[in-house]
Amino acid sequence: MGIIDRALAESVRVIPRPIVRKISSRYIAGSTLEDALATIRELNERGCKATVDVLGEGIRHKSQAIETLNEYKRVLEALDEHGLESGISVKLTALGLALDEELCRANLEEILISAAAHGRFVRVDMEDSPYTSATLDLVLEMHRRYGNVGAVIQAYLRRSLEDVERLAEHKVSVRLCKGIYDEPRRLAYKDFDVVRQNYILLLERLMEEGCYVGIATHDEYLVWHALRIIHRLGLSPDEYEFQMLLGVDEELRTILVESGQRMRVYVPYGRQWYEYSTRRLQENPKIATYVAKGVLGL
Ligand code: FDA
Numbered sequence: 001m002g003i004i005d006r007a008l009a010e011s012v013r014v015i016p017r018p019i020v021r022k023i024s025s026r027y028i029a030g031s032t033l034e035d036a037l038a039t040i041r042e043l044n045e046r047g048c049k050a051t052v053d054v055l056g057e058g059i060r061h062k063s064q065a066i067e068t069l070n071e072y073k074r075v076l077e078a079l080d081e082h083g084l085e086s087g088i089s090v091k092l093t094a095l096g097l098a099l100d101e102e103l104c105r106a107n108l109e110e111i112l113i114s115a116a117a118h119g120r121f122v123r124v125d126m127e128d129s130p131y132t133s134a135t136l137d138l139v140l141e142m143h144r145r146y147g148n149v150g151a152v153i154q155a156y157l158r159r160s161l162e163d164v165e166r167l168a169e170h171k172v173s174v175r176l177c178k179g180i181y182d183e184p185r186r187l188a189y190k191d192f193d194v195v196r197q198n199y200i201l202l203l204e205r206l207m208e209e210g211c212y213v214g215i216a217t218h219d220e221y222l223v224w225h226a227l228r229i230i231h232r233l234g235l236s237p238d239e240y241e242f243q244m245l246l247g248v249d250e251e252l253r254t255i256l257v258e259s260g261q262r263m264r265v266y267v268p269y270g271r272q273w274y275e276y277s278t279r280r281l282q283e284n285p286k287i288a289t290y291v292a293k294g295v296l297g298l
Contacts, residue, residue: 006182009282009283009287010282011291012278012281012282012287012290012291013278014291015281015290015291015293017274019293020274020277020278020281021273021277023281023290023293024273024277024278024280024281026246026247027245027246027247027248027268027276027277027280028055028246028247028268028269028273028276028277029246029267029268029269030269031269031270031271031273032269033071033074033075033078033269035269036052036075036267036269037078037079037082037084039246039267039269040052040079040082040084040085040086040267041082041084043265043267044084044085044086046254046257047257047263048253048257048263048264048265049085049086049087049241049262049263049264049265050084050085050086050087050264050265050266050267051086051087051088051089051121051123051243051264051265051266051267052075052079052086052087052088052089052267052268052269053088053089053090053091053125053266053267053268053269053276054068054071054072054075054088054090054094054268054269054270055268055269055270055271055272055273055275055276056068056091056094056270056272057091057093057094057127057272057275057276058093058094058098058275059093059094059096059098059099061099062096062099062100062103064094065094065095065096065099065103065104065107066107068094068095068107069095069107069110069111071270072088072090072111072114073110073111073114075088076088076114076115076118076120077118079118079120080118086120086267087115087120087121087122087123087264088111088115088120088121088122088123089122089123089124089125089266090108090111090122090123090124090125091124091125091127092104092108092124092125092127092131092134092135092138093127093131095107095108095111097131097134097135098131101134104138105138108124108138108142109142109146112142112146112148112149113146115148116146116147116148120148121148121149121150121173122148122149122150123149123150123151123152123173123175123214124138124139124149124150124151124152125152126151126152126153126154126177126179127181128181128183129157129181129183129187129188132157132159132163135151136151136163136166136167139151139172140166140167140170140172143170143172144170149173150172150173150174150175150212150214151167151172151173151174151175152174152175152176152177152216153167153174153175153176153177153202153206154177154178154179154180154188155176155177155178155179155189155195155196155198155199155202156178156179156183156188156189156190156195156198157179157183157187157188157189158187158188158189159187160198160202161198161201161202161205164202164205164206165205167206167211168205168206168209168210168211171209171210171211172211173211173212173213173214174206174211174212174213174214175213175214175216175243176199176202176203176206176213176214176215176216176217177216177217178195178196178199178217178219179195180279180283196219196221196222199217199222199225200222200225200229203215203222203225203226203229204229207229207230207233207235207240208233212239212240212241213240213241214240214241214242214243214264215240215241215242215243216242216243216244216266217244218244218245218248218249218252220252223242223252223256226240226242237260237261237262238262240262241261241262241263241264242256242261242262242263242264243263243264243265243266244263244264244265244266245265245266245280246265246266246267246268247280248280253265
């Protein structure tokens with residue numbers, strides 16, 4: 001993202017909240033579990049699996065972490081009850097990582113035990129760089145004890161190749177994405193092409209090492225490279241999956257599904273929609289229109 005793009009992206013913050021809510025509604029299933037279940041059912045009918053995210057990062061009180069834990073338990077019950085094909089995605093700060101690491105570990109463990117009882121997989125989302133090491137350490141620790149957990153690697157981080165080697169050694173399932181947080185250049189590549197090339201490098205390493213990869217991107221250039229690597233390694237469609245965000249490039253999603261690829265869609269829901277929505281708007285190519293609409297009330 002260039003300087004002007006970044007300034008434009010930041011200006012999403014001046015859009016009044018009700019307008020942010022309106023223009024970002026395509027990215028979120030709704031505010032209730034019922035909304036999420038309806039969205040997942042629709043996705044399942046279109047040949048996509050899902051992963052559910054209960055929105056609620058950056059909490060202030062430990063009680064909020066417990067509320068999130070309980071909501072995930074409700075999600076796991078409901079997925080079974082409705083016979084839906086979906087795992088869950090959790091953010092460790094929503095489980096208390098920034099407040100009390102022990103509490104977070106206990107909450108994650110409880111989610112993993114509950115998910116295992118329901119035969120569900122838990123993806124631990126990756127947040128900004130202060131949490132990278134703690135998140136990967138916890139995922140690796142849990143992976144040794146429970147099989148149903150996977151990590152996320154961000155291709156923009158300079159450290160990611162080392163992290164990939166470490167995860168690959170233990171055959172941890174990895175969702176590979178570009179990364180969405182605004183990181184300092186010291187830690188993250190800033191050049192669009194370098195991030196893309198690093199994504200390809202990391203994907204190649206993970207697949208060569210036999211890790212199950214969630215190829216999380218809407219960038220057709222990367223999708224093409226993924227298909228090239230898959231072809232070269234002779235992988236079958238059950239040895240990896242593509243992943244996309246709800247509300248982004250449904251055309252590419254359909255093309256991949258119809259060509260026999262496994263596809264999982266990230267389905268966020270909940271009342272804490274603001275942070276997630278602004279991140280999605282900031283990467284929308286139509287950001288300038290949205291800012292103008294928001295500021296000028298067009
Ligand atoms: P890029 O941003 O270049 O987008 C490629 C094309 O996709 C754009 O040109 C546009 O056409 C379309 N597009 C992308 N975003 C859009 C939007 N919001 N609205 C409309 N069109 C859009 N990040 C992270 O740091 N930690 C995490 O845990 C995750 N988890 C995650 C899960 C899943 C399933 C996905 C798909 C992505 C994530 N991400 C993430 C986000 C990821 O890091 C990245 O920010 C976005 O996927 C956008 O990057 P692309 O690879 O799609 O490329």
